[in-house]
Amino acid sequence: MPSISFEKVNKKFGDVSVVEDFSLHVEDGELLVLVGGSGSGKSTILRMVAGLESVTSGTIRIDDRDITHLAPRDRDVAMVFQDYALYPHLTVRDNLSLGLRLRRMPTAEINRRVAWAADMLRIESLLERKPKQLSGGQRQRVAMGRAMVREPLVFLFDEPLSNLDASLRARMRIEIGGLQRRLNTTTVYVTHDQVEAMTLGDRIVVLANGRIQQIGHPIELYRNPINRFVAGFIGTPPMNFVEGNLHRENDRVFFVSEGLRVQLPAERLPGSVPSKAMTLGIRPEDVTLADGKPTSGGAGAARLSGRVLLVERLGGTSHIHFDVGPHRLMAAVSGEDPPAVGDTVGIEVPSERVHLFAADGNALARAE
Amino acid sequence: MRPVVRAGLYAALTLAALTFIYPFLWMASSTLKPPFEVGSLALIPHDLTFENYRIMWSRAPFGRALLNSVFVASTITASVLVLGSMTAYAMARLTFPGRRVLNAVTMGVLLVPGQLTLIPLYTLIVQLGWIDTYTALIVPYLFNATAILMLRQFFLQIPQSLIDSARMDGMGELRILFTIFWPLARPALAIVAIFTFMGSWNEVLWPLLVVRDQQLMTLPQLLTVFQLGGGAGTLGVSLAAAMVLVVPVVVAYMFLQRYFIESMAGAGVKG
Amino acid sequence: MMQRPRPERSSMRAEQRSAWSLTAPYAAFLLAFAAYPVFFALALVFMHWDLVTPPSFAGGDNVRLLVTDARFGRAVLNTFVFLAIHLPLQIVTALGLALALNRRLAFRAFWRATFFLPVVISGAVVAILWNALYATDVGLINNLLAKLGGSPIPWLTDPSIAMPAIAVMVTWKNVGFYVIIYLAGLQYIPQSCREAIELDGATAWQRFRHLTLPMLLPQTILVVTLSTINGFQLFIEPYVMTGGGPLRRTYSVVLYMYTNAFSYQKMGYAATIGVALALIIGAVVAAQRRVIGTAEAA
Known part of the structure; x- marks a missing residue:
């Protein structure tokens, strides 16, 4: 059962701490995505699993075996690198087989595995070529093939799609997902692209500044971001944020900011809130245009008025940017007839869709 | 360019080229001429003779000197490539205490003029009892700071992921160096090999200091000693001796001139 | 599970x-x-040391001797005579050949290889060859x-005449090397600068004087530095050709x-x-750089 567990793993470069107190259990066969910006420590974690980076303190296990201090070759893990790391002077076939030959595997078995991987990745016709003669997508496949033939306990992917153009990236994303499910090999996948994370991951770990922000299934992170960072990171287009204050009037609670007043479902708020200053978050796809018509849930939605600044038409949907008082909000709406720039429109913010974050950034109300 | 200018340019270039080539052609032809004919400008010998070569060969051990030169230059070149790239690999791609010092010292070595260390090196060789040994000719040249810095510069450009990938495939550092880096570094290795070999092949002063036994002399040394000792007697004979040194170089140069120029110009600028 | 004693950062080690x-x-x-x-x-x-008896302390003997040694002074003076002829000659010939080669030419590689040929030949051979070329009675020249x-x-x-003759020979041997340096420098002069100065109506000489020459200053400094160092290392040429004579003028x-x-x-x-010698080389090279630097600023 190849599962991976991290126990209080720390990594320092000199005095700089890049990974802090990282504990996590990756299930057997799971595809776990580490996502975060640059400097979040995601690649360092991956490289510590690979043995390319030493661990300052803590333990990493594969199954029950402590691999924290093993040499890379003794860990039985395979990695797909961002720039593929294909040996330029070797043919595709030799690139695939080198790792096996170094482990003194019988030739027949090597040939079987190379044929199997080449078939699975549809690169049989490229086996005698050199990496220079391959397209980006083909190189990517060879890099995966090189990891596959090893039949390792664990696959590691280090931003494998970031060197590809957008359309190829979308296609390879699907292929990697499909391949991982078929092979059912425990996988840790690092990316800075939250779309990649959402579409590929069984679970996602959001990292910032070397610390775990939140762990969860993609939809969980989308629905219940634990803090403002995760809320802003997951989901496209990104969540709208508005700074403001909470006001209690009788039994009702309002979020108030200049030009904006949203009633909140009081029953979902804790009795005492840590601060009056709050940040309200609302996803663009949850913002609707009122179009002058009365809305369905009158009490459940706040009605605002905004001036349209910019309309980005994407075809099926449009992104509409508008000013509400001093705030700039965005709505993602479907339909092919968006309002024109300069129009003043009615906007509805459904209160059950609102996220609230305290001054320290932590989510307050789980307005589901 | 106007045709007149163009014609003038080619005429000037031809004249310049002749001043560089003609002396060598004249040298080659003079070795095939009898003594009384040597002074003539003509390139085709009137009376073709190999007498100069016979005399040269019988009076001093030029065959042995040729072998000595080949042996010494090859050994030094092999060492500069193998040991030098091991050093350069560590300096470029491994982190270890002392790396900065090693880098700084290596650059510092390039600033020290050879004349400063010549005499102390000579006394060191004397004290080690290495006078009249191949060791004296080879050991002080086993490493070359210019070569190490050039290789290091080249190794720095190889992506880290290739090293990572090789390590995960179970390669040790030496294996990474020789099976991954060397094939990629062929141009740099060729450049280093050429200037190292040529430097050793053409060196005179050091052998003159540490070798007195004719049997151990390198070609340029024996040539110099032969010339100064009056062993040649005639111009034709001494030029014939020079030919032994020149011909292999010119043949190699004709095939690899682009590499020679890149190598020797590059090393000269950096060194 | 037993906690093994683990070396901190073992893979680092x-x-x-x-x-x-x-x-x-x-x-x-x-x-x-x-x-x-x-x-x-x-x-x-x-120290005094003859390599046979143990070395003895010499105090300032060697330095005092050096300062008053006419033969050493002669050798340094000779080097300056050599440099006075060699440096200008080297710069002019190398620059001239590089400018000629920097045009669209047939057989460019051939010309370049020809000029470079003496660079790959051993100094000992060049000395013997030029001994023959310079020979008074049967010499080619x-x-x-x-x-x-x-x-x-x-x-x-x-x-x-002897030292100038040697200076010419050394120039001939090394010019190909400096041609390569100048050619590399010429590649870096942007086409747009050439076009701009041409549009300004500059003559060929003005273009050379106000664009090419200043742009090649780093190469010229390099040529001066390297040939100066080279000049102070003069050995095999006088050793083989003149033995330092006549009248120690090539010592x-x-x-x-x-x-x-x-x-x-x-x-x-x-x-x-x-x-x-190391100190003199350092001082001369530093002085040259300063002079060339001020010339540039002026």
Whole structure:
């Protein structure tokens, strides 16, 4: 059962701490995505699993075996690198087989595995070529093939799609997902692209500044971001944020900011809130245009008025940017007839869709 | 360019080229001429003779000197490539205490003029009892700071992921160096090999200091000693001796001139 | 599970271990053949040593001798005579050939390879060859002069001609090397600058004087520095061709150092010459750079 567990793993470069107190259990066969910006420590974690980076303190296990201090070759893990790391002077076939030959595997078995991987990745016709003669997508496949033939306990992917153009990236994303499910090999996948994370991951770990922000299934992170960072990171287009204050009037609670007043479902708020200053978050796809018509849930939605600044038409949907008082909000709406720039429109913010974050950034109300 | 200018340019270039080539052609032809004919400008010998070569060969051990030169230059070149790239690999791609010092010292070595260390090196060789040994000719040249810095510069450009990938495939550092880096570094290795070999092949002063036994002399040394000792007697004979040194170089140069120029110009600028 | 005693950052240690074993031979080499000789050179300045009897303390003897030694002074003076002829000649010929080659030409690689040929040939061979070319009676050059109606010139036996003759020969040997340096510099002059100055109506000479020459200043500094260092290392040419004569007019510093060590067995004094030579080279190169720098600023 190849599962991976991290126990209080720390990594320092000199005095700089890049990974802090990282504990996590990756299930057997799971595809776990580490996502975060640059400097979040995601690649360092991956490289510590690979043995390319030493661990300052803590333990990493594969199954029950402590691999924290093993040499890379003794860990039985395979990695797909961002720039593929294909040996330029070797043919595709030799690139695939080198790792096996170094482990003194019988030739027949090597040939079987190379044929199997080449078939699975549809690169049989490229086996005698050199990496220079391959397209980006083909190189990517060879890099995966090189990891596959090893039949390792664990696959590691280090931003494998970031060197590809957008359309190829979308296609390879699907292929990697499909391949991982078929092979059912425990996988840790690092990316800075939250779309990649959402579409590929069984679970996602959001990292910032070397610390775990939140762990969860993609939809969980989308629905219940634990803090403002995760809320802003997951989901496209990104969540709208508005700074403001909470006001209690009788039994009702309002979020108030200049030009904006949203009633909140009081029953979902804790009795005492840590601060009056709050940040309200609302996803663009949850913002609707009122179009002058009365809305369905009158009490459940706040009605605002905004001036349209910019309309980005994407075809099926449009992104509409508008000013509400001093705030700039965005709505993602479907339909092919968006309002024109300069129009003043009615906007509805459904209160059950609102996220609230305290001054320290932590989510307050789980307005589901 | 106007045709007149163009014609003038080619005429000037031809004249310049002749001043560089003609002396060598004249040298080659003079070795095939009898003594009384040597002074003539003509390139085709009137009376073709190999007498100069016979005399040269019988009076001093030029065959042995040729072998000595080949042996010494090859050994030094092999060492500069193998040991030098091991050093350069560590300096470029491994982190270890002392790396900065090693880098700084290596650059510092390039600033020290050879004349400063010549005499102390000579006394060191004397004290080690290495006078009249191949060791004296080879050991002080086993490493070359210019070569190490050039290789290091080249190794720095190889992506880290290739090293990572090789390590995960179970390669040790030496294996990474020789099976991954060397094939990629062929141009740099060729450049280093050429200037190292040529430097050793053409060196005179050091052998003159540490070798007195004719049997151990390198070609340029024996040539110099032969010339100064009056062993040649005639111009034709001494030029014939020079030919032994020149011909292999010119043949190699004709095939690899682009590499020679890149190598020797590059090393000269950096060194 | 038993907690094994684990070495902190063990893979880091493994990397250090391999790095140290990879660099240890070089470090040892540096100590023995670079660091030790430099320090020992300085020590030798204060020693008398004939390599047979044990070295003895010399105090300031070697330095005093050096300062008053007319032969050393002569050798330094000779080097300056050599440089006075060699440097301008080297710059002009190298620059001229590089400018000629920097045009669209047929057989460019051939011309370049031809000019570079003497660079790959051993200095010993070049000295022997030019000995023959300069020979007064059977030499090629005097033969050529005779064909043109001139009288033979005693190239290497006239005290006032010998050093210039050697300077010309060294220029011939090295010019190809400097042509490559200038050619590389010419590649860096942007096409737009050439076009701009042409539009300004500059003549060919003005273009050269106000664009090409200033843009090639770094290369010129390099040429001056390298040929100066090279000039101070003059050895095999006088050794083979003139033995330092006539009248010691071609005697070089390195030749004098070699003679002191090899013929007179005066290691202390030879090392003193070496140290002095290193200091002179450093001073001259620094002075040249300053002069060229100010010339540029003016």
